[in-house]
Amino acid sequence: MSDWNLKDLQEWDDKICTIAKKNKLEWYPITYETCDYYEMIGNMSYHGMPTHYGHWSYGKSFEVQHQRYQAGVSGLPYELIINSNPCISYLMRENPLYLQILIMAHCVGHSDFFKNNSNFAYTRADTVVPRMRNAKKRIQSYTENPSIGVDKLEEFIDACHAITYQVPRWASPVNDIENDRKEYIKSILDLDELKPRDTKNLKKIPPNPEYDILGFIGAYGNLKKWQQDIIHIIRDESYYFMPQIRTKIMNEGWACFWHYKILHELDLPQKYHIPFLKSHNQVVRPHIGGINPYHVGFYLFNKIEERYGLEECFIAREVHNDESFIRQYLTREDCEELNLFSYSKNENENLVIDDVSDEIGWENIKKGLLKNVAGNQIPVIFVNNIEKESKTLVLHHEHDGRDLQLKYAEKVLKHVKHLWKYDVKLLTMIDNAPYEI
């Protein structure tokens, strides 16, 4: 049995909110739901969304999580909160009171981040829950539609999921790509008194590199209505989640920064204070050989406060993503203190340390780190053009020194072909030479 009831939570939450308010945090109200571990895994499989369309991959995700949990490989995250207004957060019934207090304080930090970080400007937190619910209903109706059915639907969703992260990295609304093109053309016409500057490029589709591959296919592909709808649903979700991918370190860092600050003002009884601190330390400890976003984020926000004051922390949480955050604030001293090093596979498949954080190495390490945060782990690929005769869709990979995994890329291209219905090719670099798939 747990050592708390909803009333206890309410009381502690009141205290937490008072402290947070005093500290000028400004967050979406939070709805907490208590659930057991099984429901928790269920919610996690659907990214915490209270309703979400069904797809076998979420079943797979559940099985993996559940197996790992039961085998003791991994515990469950303490907290799961979604960027909606009001925020929805799940509290596991099995957790003791001190942990619930920690989680609630942590969630206030997240909610404040969702509401204030500029990357989230277009995520439309007010409507995300009904949007997802609607999407689920529509997809359900396609399953039941005899002219579509589960198999066709699934094949299509599989294909969309393969390029689901190929959306713009910067904060932007889910835009109408065809409309954008017209706007663009209009804009260059206007500038030069109705004479286009660059007639050669005027008819090029897309006029500029299009990073939203799904959106592009949705606008120009030969698709049925239900297929366009599914593309829209999945794009919407990708645009919604991209800011979270972009700000993982900051988001967790900010939440930890605040639950720790709140702890000090909360005046917890001794029996809660010590386990609270212990859990806090577990959360923000370094993962040897990896990057623990809680650890790095918490560390950096503390350093910022130390070096430039609390006001700077608030500015950082508003304007940065993980990449710009680290670029701006991570110093050599920090690299040394965090004992960061870079490593890669050598020809014998051994993992070997390339660089350590000393005078010569730290800048390289910082560069390396920037490549592995803020969604930069995902290759950047854009639609360059359509070949006129064959209607081949030409994709380009923005090569940054890292080669693509070709087997995967080939499989993904098959999916893209399924969506585009004509040939698709991808230009990239392998071993410093141009390569075409």
Place this chain on the structure above:
Amino acid sequence: MSSVFSHHNTNADRSASDRRRHKEKIEKAIKEGVKDIVAEESIIGKDGKKKIKIPVKGIKEYKFVYGENKSNVGAGGTSDVKRGQVISQGKKKQSQGNGNKAGDDAGEEYYEVEVTLEELAEYLFKDLELPDLEKKKFKEIMSKEYRRKGYRPQGIRPRLSKKETAKRRIRRKKAAARDENFNEEENFSFLESDLRYKHIKLTKKYATNACIFFIMDISGSMTTEKKYFARSFFFLLYQFLRSKYEKIEIVFVSHDTHVYEVDEDKFFNRGSSGGTLVSPALEYTYEQMQKRYNPKSWNLYTFQCSDGDNWISDNPKTIEAAKKLREICQLFGYCQVDPNEWNGRLFDSENLYDIYEPLVREDFKTTKISSKDQIWNAFKSFFGSAVEVI
């Protein structure tokens, strides 16, 4: 500002249907992967609990990812890190030597799913049935079995049911307690009439038995590769029939110009350099069936694998023997294994597949295998046809 608390009150297992769908995908992948079951050890005749590993592909979700030449950054904690330090040994060295195993190939996406033979049979044969015609002919054999059936007031001591007996006493006591003169304190003992014994009855049980004769040519022309196909094919047949019958026996008959009844190990591993005579093997099978497995009480199956070779002069005798077997067997299945079908056979019309052609009917089936991925289809042509017809 304060938060709202509530219990997450849904009893629905929200991912249930997506999990089911995922499971279906795994099963499908297993079916597709069945041709890759590597028959390194003897699998026929092993009991159903033995686990085998099946490489399964296709459940991976592909995305654009970076390949080998990326580098990562990690935190070192308090440990001392140096340039050039090896932090993890690669797998390359260890995996050398079994390069033909699907799972080891870098970049190739396989899951190894571990299943028991029973589960495998279930995945494989869920949609397949014995042809209707055969099913009716199931031989029903009575065997006797003792089964529990209720309680009796008489019986022998060891079968005394303490629970039932105690219940009688309690019942009697409750009834007695209604009497005003009933005295709680008084000792309320068991009576002879409280005793109840478990009753056991002899019942007849219907059982279905089957015996499979596997016949294989081991003459010089049967290469290892052909035998490998034969083994995979026999494996499927065995597993399928095993899942349909309660009791199953297997007889392995190998032949060149002579006939040998052998155990499984020899059956697959022994070769000879001799020529081929088919009819003696079929005749031997017929004799043994008559002698050991009375066709009236056994479901008999004969499966023959060969590369099609036979002495021309033996063909008429072979046809006769096959006809005889056809009459007493539920199914006679012939499978011609020929990895290089195009590879010039001098007398094309003389191979067994064509010779058997006139005999083909519902209980006499022939098929050909020339590559691994045809094994499953060949198998289905034996047992799947009834499904398609219906």
